Amino acid sequence: MRKLIVITLVLAGLWGGYWFIGSKATERAFGAWIADRQSDGWVAEVEDLSTRGFPNRFDTIFTGLELADPDTGLSWIAPEFQILALSYKPHHVIAAWPGKQIVSTPEQRIEISGSNVKGSIMVAPTPALTLERSSIVLEGVEMSSSAGWTSALERGQLATRQLEDGENRHEIHFEAANLTPASSFVHSFDADDLLPPVFEGVTLKANVDFTAPWDRAAIEDARPQVSRIDLAELKAKWGELELWLAGTVDVDDRGAPSGNVTVKARNWRQMIELARASGALAPELVSTVTGALQFIAGLSGDDETLDVPLRLSGGTMFLGPIPIGAAPVIRIR
Numbered sequence: 001m002r003k004l005i006v007i008t009l010v011l012a013g014l015w016g017g018y019w020f021i022g023s024k025a026t027e028r029a030f031g032a033w034i035a036d037r038q039s040d041g042w043v044a045e046v047e048d049l050s051t052r053g054f055p056n057r058f059d060t061i062f063t064g065l066e067l068a069d070p071d072t073g074l075s076w077i078a079p080e081f082q083i084l085a086l087s088y089k090p091h092h093v094i095a096a097w098p099g100k101q102i103v104s105t106p107e108q109r110i111e112i113s114g115s116n117v118k119g120s121i122m123v124a125p126t127p128a129l130t131l132e133r134s135s136i137v138l139e140g141v142e143m144s145s146s147a148g149w150t151s152a153l154e155r156g157q158l159a160t161r162q163l164e165d166g167e168n169r170h171e172i173h174f175e176a177a178n179l180t181p182a183s184s185f186v187h188s189f190d191a192d193d194l195l196p197p198v199f200e201g202v203t204l205k206a207n208v209d210f211t212a213p214w215d216r217a218a219i220e221d222a223r224p225q226v227s228r229i230d231l232a233e234l235k236a237k238w239g240e241l242e243l244w245l246a247g248t249v250d251v252d253d254r255g256a257p258s259g260n261v262t263v264k265a266r267n268w269r270q271m272i273e274l275a276r277a278s279g280a281l282a283p284e285l286v287s288t289v290t291g292a293l294q295f296i297a298g299l300s301g302d303d304e305t306l307d308v309p310l311r312l313s314g315g316t317m318f319l320g321p322i323p324i325g326a327a328p329v330i331r332i333r
Contacts, residue, residue, distance in 0.1 A: 026051050026058050026090075037220070043068035043075065059084045071222070072333050073106035091125040094118060105333060108147040115140030123215075131170075131214040135159045138176075145182075154178035168213050168224065174204040195239040195270065205232040223332045226251045231261065241274075242266035249312055255331040261310040263319070268293065268306035281324055289322055296320060 030049055037044035047064030060083045068075035078101045084094040096118040103110045119136035123129040141153040156176035163169045179199040210224035218224055227250070234245040247261030265271050272290055275281035281289060297306045311318040312327045 024051075026060055030060060030062075037067065040220070041070050043070075053084070053087070056087050057084065058087050058090060068104075073104075074333055075102075075104040077102040077104075091129075092120070092122045094120055108145045110146075111144045113142050114138060117141065128213070128215040128217070131160070131162065133159075133161045149182040150180075151182045152180040163207065166207075166209055168210040170208055170210070170214070172204065172206050172208055174202070176202040195241060195274070200237045200239075201235075203233060203235045206230060206234075207232070225253070225255070225332055226330050229257070229330075239270075240267045241270045243271070245310070247310070251330050255329040256315055257312045257327055257330055258314075259312055261312070263306065263308055263310045265306040267304055268297065271306075275324065285322070285324075289319070289324065292320060292322055 027049055034044045034046060034049075043066060045064070045066045046062050049060065049062055051058055051060045053059035062081040062083075063079070065078045065081050066075070078097060079099050082094075082096040082098070084096065085092065097114070098117075100111060100113040103112060116137060116139035119134055121134045122132045124132055136158045138153055138156040138158070141156070143151045154177055156174065156179070159173045161171045163171055176199070179202055180197055181199065207230040208226055209228040211227050212218065212222075212224040214224060228248070229251065230248045231246055234243075236243045242265065244264040245261050247259060249257040249259030249261065251257050269290070272281065272286065272293070276283060276286050293306055293308065294303065296308050297303050308320050315327050316323050317325050317327050
């Protein structure tokens with residue numbers, strides 16, 4: 001019995017020493033990373049950095065964190081940010097963003113708050129810390145921009161997983177309930193009271209190829225860019241309008257997409273009205289587009305349901321043979 005007690009005390013002392021050394025090493029590593037960013041010309045400040053959680057956790061708390069990348073003009077301010085990890089599994093962490101954050105770009109400053117914003121992130125246990133999988137929970141999120149728009153999300157979840165069947169390919173799954181889009185978008189056509197202000201549900205399932213891994217260099221140097229999107233499903237319900245999209249597009253080094261996407265729409269005439277009211281569709285094209293799409297919808301035997309290819313080419317979107325506007329530029333700042 002005495003030997004068992006001695007062995008237990010020795011093991012406890014060894015574990016306590018491991019935790020103490022590990023916690024100090026964690027603090028030094030994060031402190032060195034911030035110092036390296038300062039050397040690279042970033043704004044990188046933290047009021048306090050401490051690691052807690054003895055005996056089984058390395059819970060690192062950043063207080064008064066501010067990061068700004070001079071190359072992209074992106075900045076992030078968080079009164080508190082938490083990185084929580086099991087001491088025996090430090091490459092699998094929980095990240096939590098309590099309180100309000102501020103994200104700024106050269107164009108605008110966005111205040112973000114949420115009742116529950118946290119993520120589970122697993123990286124490869126290598127110096128590069130390549131992202132393997134992640135899951136982020138979003139509840140009660142509200143956003144307010146200096147550009148004059150607001151947005152909100154009742155609840156949502158984003159999950160990613162690195163795939164082995166392609167270089168830098170990630171499976172992405174996003175679901176949201178009661179998503180309020182940016183008020184500036186809604187105001188572009190709300191004079192006509194076309195749709196309610198909230199998306200009842202949005203679902204996205206896609207495999208996305210990137211130009212580089214999502215690892216330490218993605219934060220420290222430059223963000224990887226999208227090179228290909230294999231969209232299995234993008235589904236949204238917005239009032240009486242139901243949309244479903246699927247297809248594959250390639251993205252060039254300028255962010256211009258090219259490819260074909262199938263668009264299915266229930267109560268599709270509202271989609272035409274939205275495009276007209278927002279200015280995406282020129283008034284002189286409304287009757288032409290409506291007549292063409294009515295003909296296409298009639299081929300399926302249901303005038304209210306549209307099933308038509310959306311083609312992206314040369315910076316322009318074509319719905320069937322009809323150009324309907326500029327294609328979006330897909331760039332990650």
